[in-house]
Amino acid sequence: MEKYLQDEIHKALLTFDLDKDQIPEIKIETPRDPDHGDAATNVAMLLAKPLRKNPRKIAEELVEALQTDSKKISEISIAGPGFINFRFSDEYLADALKELIDQKENFGKSDANAGIKSLVEFVSANPTGPLTVGHGRNAVLGDTVARLLEWTGAEVDREYYFNNAGRQMRVLGQSVQARYLQELGKKAELPEGGYEGEYIKQIAQQLVDEAGDSLIDEADESVFKEKAEAAIFKEIQTTLERMNIKMDSFFNERTLYDDGSIDKIVQDLRDKKLAYDEDGAVWFKTTEFGKDKDTVLIKSTGEPTYRLPDIAYHANKLDRGYDLCIDVFGADHIDTYPDVINGVEVLGYDKSKVDVLVYQFVTLVKDGKPFKMSTRKANFVTLDDLMDEVGEDVTRFFFLMRSPNTHLEFDVLKAKEAGEKNPVFYLQYAHARIQSILRKVEEIADFSTEPDYSILTHDAEITLIKKLIGFPDAISQAAFHREPHKVINYLNELASDFTSFYHDCRIIGEDEEMMQARTALATAVAQVLKNGLTILGITAPDQM
RNA sequence: GCACCCGUAGCUCAACUGGAUAGAGUACCUGACUACGAAUCAGGCGGUUACAAGUUCGAAUCUUGUCGGGUGUACCA
Numbered sequence: 001m002e003k004y005l006q007d008e009i010h011k012a013l014l015t016f017d018l019d020k021d022q023i024p025e026i027k028i029e030t031p032r033d034p035d036h037g038d039a040a041t042n043v044a045m046l047l048a049k050p051l052r053k054n055p056r057k058i059a060e061e062l063v064e065a066l067q068t069d070s071k072k073i074s075e076i077s078i079a080g081p082g083f084i085n086f087r088f089s090d091e092y093l094a095d096a097l098k099e100l101i102d103q104k105e106n107f108g109k110s111d112a113n114a115g116i117k118s119l120v121e122f123v124s125a126n127p128t129g130p131l132t133v134g135h136g137r138n139a140v141l142g143d144t145v146a147r148l149l150e151w152t153g154a155e156v157d158r159e160y161y162f163n164n165a166g167r168q169m170r171v172l173g174q175s176v177q178a179r180y181l182q183e184l185g186k187k188a189e190l191p192e193g194g195y196e197g198e199y200i201k202q203i204a205q206q207l208v209d210e211a212g213d214s215l216i217d218e219a220d221e222s223v224f225k226e227k228a229e230a231a232i233f234k235e236i237q238t239t240l241e242r243m244n245i246k247m248d249s250f251f252n253e254r255t256l257y258d259d260g261s262i263d264k265i266v267q268d269l270r271d272k273k274l275a276y277d278e279d280g281a282v283w284f285k286t287t288e289f290g291k292d293k294d295t296v297l298i299k300s301t302g303e304p305t306y307r308l309p310d311i312a313y314h315a316n317k318l319d320r321g322y323d324l325c326i327d328v329f330g331a332d333h334i335d336t337y338p339d340v341i342n343g344v345e346v347l348g349y350d351k352s353k354v355d356v357l358v359y360q361f362v363t364l365v366k367d368g369k370p371f372k373m374s375t376r377k378a379n380f381v382t383l384d385d386l387m388d389e390v391g392e393d394v395t396r397f398f399f400l401m402r403s404p405n406t407h408l409e410f411d412v413l414k415a416k417e418a419g420e421k422n423p424v425f426y427l428q429y430a431h432a433r434i435q436s437i438l439r440k441v442e443e444i445a446d447f448s449t450e451p452d453y454s455i456l457t458h459d460a461e462i463t464l465i466k467k468l469i470g471f472p473d474a475i476s477q478a479a480f481h482r483e484p485h486k487v488i489n490y491l492n493e494l495a496s497d498f499t500s501f502y503h504d505c506r507i508i509g510e511d512e513e514m515m516q517a518r519t520a521l522a523t524a525v526a527q528v529l530k531n532g533l534t535i536l537g538i539t540a541p542d543q544m
Numbered sequence: 545g546c547a548c549c550c551g552u553a554g555c556u557c558a559a560c561u562g563g564a565u566a567g568a569g570u571a572c573c574u575g576a577c578u579a580c581g582a583a584u585c586a587g588g589c590g591g592u593u594a595c596a597a598g599u600u601c602g603a604a605u606c607u608u609g610u611c612g613g614g615u616g617u618a619c620c621a
Binding site: 403 | 546547548549550556557558559560561562563564565566567568569576579580581583584585586600601602613614615616617618619620621
């Protein structure tokens with residue numbers, strides 16, 4: 001419908017005395033107040049300046065020139081400073097509802113991102129411990145954005161980037177080694193800044209079970225590190241699976257060293273005079289991009305900082321032919337990505353293909369007080385703990401219900417009470433309730449013929465139908481802005497419109513014709529609820 | 545100090561990215577079950593969108609400044 005109106009308005013504008021480039025982008029919006037209409041455009045106001053005319057006058061002329069099909073648009077009106085409002089015809093609504101029902105589990109899909117090969121990189125936690133609540137927001141956000149891209153027609157790969165080298169991993173190995181020796185009754189102490197979590201002890205215990213005391217004289221921590229890495233990765237994968245997340249690939253940072261791309265990038269940057277040596281380190285001339293200081297690419301120890309492999313990694317992704325690379329990361333990385341993006345650009349890549357999705361931190365609140373999370377100190381709440389408490393659906397829902405841009409306050413105690421005030425319940429309940437009705441109505445009504453949707457004229461029915469046909473638009477908006485909470489907002493409105501309908505309009509007990517039409521409408525609502533919940537990665541139970 | 549994010553109803557958050565009278569949930573108040581699932585519904589109360597200028601037909605949204613909160617500002621990732 002949006003496309004149709006845009007085309008018609010465009011046609012009408014061609015009769016105006018306008019240069020081609022003076023025709024503005026025609027935006028079709030849904031007025032907040034349904035009394036205004038079902039769709040609206042502000043083009044007349046935008047044309048006021050180039051035409052040097054009163055916008056209302058322009059609107060009048062435009063409406064005059066419009067030749068919309070009365071089977072689709074029943075009424076066109078002008079309001080306020082020059083809005084043009086359209087009202088959908090009953091016939092159009094009935095047709096749209098029929099189409100929705102025919103499309104079933106595909107309703108809501110679009111081709112807005114068709115032909116786009118995309119990679120969403122997320123989670124990307126190094127294997128130093130179980131996933132925490134903090135990682136949860138990243139994981140769920142990344143996965144849901146990926147789902148949104150899929151629903152808008154894009155080809156999507158999900159990738160987990162990790163680094164199993166470096167200091168943190170060595171400390172991890174040493175921590176396991178210390179616990180291993182302690183398990184065997186030897187005196188050993190955790191290294192400086194070691195990992196204190198209970199899971200380290202479990203890994204050590206496992207090692208004792210498998211290898212006995214054969215590793216007691218091991219001088220090097222790498223055996224322990226490898227063991228720890230394998231165990232932790234296994235746990236991370238289990239957690240992700242539980243959250244309904246399936247990665248397509250795991251990318252080891254080491255690959256970038258092995259294939260020589262790190263060296264090549266340093267050389268390229270040197271050739272472009274953007275990298276130089278000083279104090280034994282290699283520096284990146286970030287002052288060229290407006291930073292106060294240059295930054296270190298390779299430390300004097302010979303170890304690169306994260307910037308270098310990150311640049312190489314992005315180059316690698318773009319080399320793999322992706323049109324769109326989405327990175328999901330927390331606000332603490334906000335300062336680092338411009339260096340990476342700039343680095344990628346000076347190497348000759350198109351930086352507009354890289355899209356960074358930054359989310360604000362999750363603050364854990366317990367007993368009304370916020371507390372800091374640290375994997376190393378082990379005072380974190382793991383994602384598994386959280387899911388044990390409140391369930392997988394609530395966990396996913398919780399991380400998605402707010403804009404990524406705002407801080408997410410996670411009250412642990414409140415989340416534990418979530419059984420009753422469960423935020424996802426309202427949606428699931430509406431779905432289950434419809435399924436319950438459908439089970440009953442199936443036994444008494446005949447559905448062999450196509451229902452007559454035109455008899456659905458009650459206010460609650462009309463409101464509901466209009467809401468239903470807005471679903472695809474809600475999905476593409478959410479996908480375009482990478483904001484899954486828009487899906488949740490939509491579904492809440494839909495569920496609310498449905499329960500209003502449910503209270504006003506009975507299904508069982510009406511005459512056969514009405515029972516059929518309303519059953520079809522309820523089926524459509526259930527379908528859209530289910531499609532929406534599927535995008536969010538949340539189940540739509542038939543009964544609760 | 546500098547950079548980024550944020551400041552909207554008592555509380556938690558929206559607002560289709562510049563549109564029409566700023567909306568939901570929650571809390572509080574009032575009503576509605578002998579009917580398809582009341583874990584629900586209908587109504588009420590609640591606002592100078594932190595503040596001040598500016599841009600324009602029109603600003604919560606854009607610009608500048610001020611105040612307040614968060615994050616970062618490493619030869620850590």
